[in-house]
Every structure is written in structure tokens, then in C-alpha cells.
Amino acid sequence: MNLLSIGQVAKAVGISVETVRFYEKQGLLLAPMRSESGYRQYKPDTLKQLRFIQRAKKVGFTLNEIKELLSLRKIPNSNCTNLKQRALKKIGEIDAKLNDLNRIRDSLSQLSRRCNSEENIVDCPILEYLDDDKRNEKDESRTHL
Amino acid sequence: MNLLSIGQVAKAVGISVETVRFYEKQGLLLAPMRSESGYRQYKPDTLKQLRFIQRAKKVGFTLNEIKELLSLRKIPNSNCTNLKQRALKKIGEIDAKLNDLNRIRDSLSQLSRRCNSEENIVDCPILEYLDDDKRNEKDESRTHL
């Protein structure tokens, strides 16, 4: 069972050792076992967990929210229904984010389609606002910035 | 052309007037025109823009990144190719986020499927880690926390 030092863990996921310790202090990572001399010794699992944290951070979850997500792994005290409900609630939150992201994506791809010119064409169309509401709104109040 | 006060704008999108002024200072919002007495007067467009900012924030873009996204609306100096490239780059970043989000979503829905018990069943399966890597990895080092 090859254990990893904090430096190895940090390097493997591309964060600093300070951040790993910080996550431990914040309760995102359990305190790992220690060597005789007090060095942290991590199971390889920790890498997965840290990558999960990284991904969740990238899509806008706070550390506290991530802690909640991670807490879903815990075995609930003899009640699965509760866990399932919490998981479904989180999935709903994720779906909302997916929706937001897709709307932003649509805005940008609309924008890029709108000027499908060849090299150095001068008559770039006047760009409309990145839409925030459904794209099929009638266009009162459209301007170029 | 009914213009909006900062208070009206703030209320409409659910943020504080201070935040609106802050976004102006940070360059996310252009300085609007002013009334005789120096009050800001916003075009209704501003609401769209602020909602766009909100959405982008929710999915983990920083204010600087959002500024970049918004800058894509600007008419580039006689070159559309450049703009298109920037937009496509941003779309790539968004796709990466979509990917991350879908992986997190998969982890959670896997988790909830895994315990599809009826009310108060006691034998909740030992939950596996929220996977971070592709789900079909051979399961060395699977544990329950």
C-alpha cells in the first residue's frame, strides 16, 4: 500500500503543499495518518478527492459547497433516503449551472457565427449584446457598445 | 427611452447599488450617462449585461474573465478574425467547464442511484468515492470514508 507524501500529492494534482494542508484544516480532506516523524502519509485515493475538489472549484463551487458535496460519500446513519435526497438536490444545483453555462456558450457561439469573415475583412457587423435572456426575444433596445 | 436609476437596476437584478458602482469601477459596466444632478441613468440593456455577469460568476468566471467575455462584444478594429478566434477560445474554456460539471453530475447521480432504497432501509451500500477519473477505471484503491 504505497503511501504518498504531501509533496507528492501536491505535485500530482498541481497544487501547493500549503493548499493541501489548508484543505485539511478546512475539513475538505480528512487528516491522514502520520509517519513516526509526524509526516503526513496519504492514500492514493486522496488524489481523486483533490481532483474532484479542483473540478468543483473551477465550476464555481465554494469550498464549503464542495465540503457538502464530499459529505455525500459518508454513510448516513442507517438512512439512505436522506442521502439520496441531498444528492438529488445537489444535482439540481448542478443542472442550474449547466443551464447558465450553456446560455453563455450560446451567446458566444452566436457572436462568433455572426462574423464568419475571411481574413481581415473590414465590414465586421456591429455586434449585438451578449444576450442574457432567451435568444428569441424581440429586439427592442439592441445597441452596440 | 425610459432610463433607470441605479437603485432600480440593482433591485431588478437582485444586487446592491454598491455592487453596480463597483462593477463600473472595475470596468465591467461602462459609466452610464448622468442626470443634471449627477445621478446615473441606465439604459434597459444594462439589466441584460448584469444578468450575464451574474450567470458567468455562478459558473466560476472571475470578474476579469467576465470582462474579457464582455469585451468580445466590442467592434474589433477592422478585424473580425481576431474576434472570432477569441470567441472560439472562450467557447473552448466553457466546454471544459461543461465537461467538469458533467463529471461531477455523473458522480452524484451514480451516488444517488447506488442507494435507491425505500424509506429507512438500513443496509445502505458502502459508498464509493466520488470518482474523479473516468468511471471505468479498474477499482484498485476503492474505500469508504
Next chain:
DNA sequence: TTAGACCCTATAGTGTACTTCAGGGTCAAG
């Protein structure tokens, strides 16, 4: 056995994104 790379704790400092505060001016209603 010592130099360099690593590890430890505790605490202070930083950047981002606000939020609050101090000290005012504006405006519509009563």
C-alpha cells in the same frame, strides 16, 4: 556529517469581490 530537499506548526499577508462607513447632495410628498 553536513548540505539540500523535504516535512512540521502557527501566524501574517495577499488578491478578489464585495460591503460598510463617513460625509455629504437631491428630490417628491406632506
Next chain:
DNA sequence: CTTGACCCTGAAGTACACTATAGGGTCTAA
């Protein structure tokens, strides 16, 4: 004509998520 809800600026303060610093111990290779 004043009271209350709004607006203004500039500066200080806060929460979150690190990042750096101080002052030390460990480990391994020359």
C-alpha cells in the same frame, strides 16, 4: 420647508481562498 428615500464620492473593512514567512525538525546522498 422639512423629512425620508434616494443618490454621490472616497476610503476603510470583510469573507474567502489561498500564499508567504518564521522558526524549526527529518531524511538521504555525497
